[in-house]
Amino acid sequence: MDEPAASTTGLRVLAADEDHEALQRFGVLVESLGHEVIATAVDLAETTEVIAREDPDLSVVVVHEDDEHALALIEEVGAFARGPVIAMLEEEDAVFVARAADRGIAAWGRPTSAEALQSAIEVALRRHAELERLSGEVAQLQSALERRAVIERAKGILMERHGLAERDAFERIRSHARSGSIRVVDVAQRVAERELEL
Template sequence: MTTTSERNLRILLANERKEDLRALGDVLDHLGHEVTPFAVSVAEATELIAREDPDLAFVVLDGDDEHGLALIAETVSYASGPVLVSVRKAESPETIARAADMGIMGYVDSWAPDDLQGAIDVAVRRHREEQRLSEKVAQLESALDRRVIIERAKGILMERHRVGERAAFELLRDHARSSGRRVFDVAQTVLDGHALLPPN
């Protein structure tokens, strides 16, 4: 299976040193990406994320770990896309672990074009997969919530009309068909006390 590299992304760069950001920005520009204005402070990162809505963000760790970690925390919190960390100097394992706990999608310690593009490709794909999984979980939770409501409505009908579980469900289903609504919607009205369906 062949895959294509992610190109033409809007990328936010954040670090306390603009000269580093310019150097990284030049490499990303040559790779075909659009680099947003640079963020140096945490406040600038928040403002730029809100204004530019980047597809991906790079936070460069370059000596001041606490400032870099504050940028990571803010960027991960507000960015809609994945966040990568670029490491310019040797960083302690604790710093990288803290960054990972904050939700980064990866890190790269080289600014060679192929290395940067590889890290971007992995981060974007991981982020998309995470979004798909989140959507799937939300769908499953919604389906479970609907099932709980239908089961509770069936219980009310079973008690109210002294019928079995199957007959209670058929009451819900038949009422839904005749009124052009979903079984879940009819079940919700039963729970709300607005519809106590008569037995057939």
């Protein structure tokens, strides 16, 4: 079953661009969708400061003439913001979009209308939510692998120390855990660190 998508209304948006006037025009478009432009930024230092202070739900980098500046902004926002980053381009540019994707954009669009912007926002939020979910799954898997490695190390120590079979070594760890109402991995960690003799 699909998980519910993140809210796509009432977002706190950081708008970043090298052009102050373009930022103002873009802000009007964002606000027409019911979102709030919490801050605008032009340079990298200002962008980092705004992200730390305001913690936006979404960041949008509006791209005009200076591709390198826009890419630097995208990279800076991606490194510090918790929400997704969108690139808005005046004209389609596959090369720029590919470079921006490498720097961390979740979506791109053209600010031709409020609907186009909202579509880009919805794509970005869905992709970001999916990446967060996958990141959580990877962290859980990593944790499970680390626990397994600790248990395997402890079993090896007991097998060598007492001449036990693998199953008997595990049973010794599990029995100790049950008798003390503690987790198997915690017992295994103590065995692996030579803090517990079983």
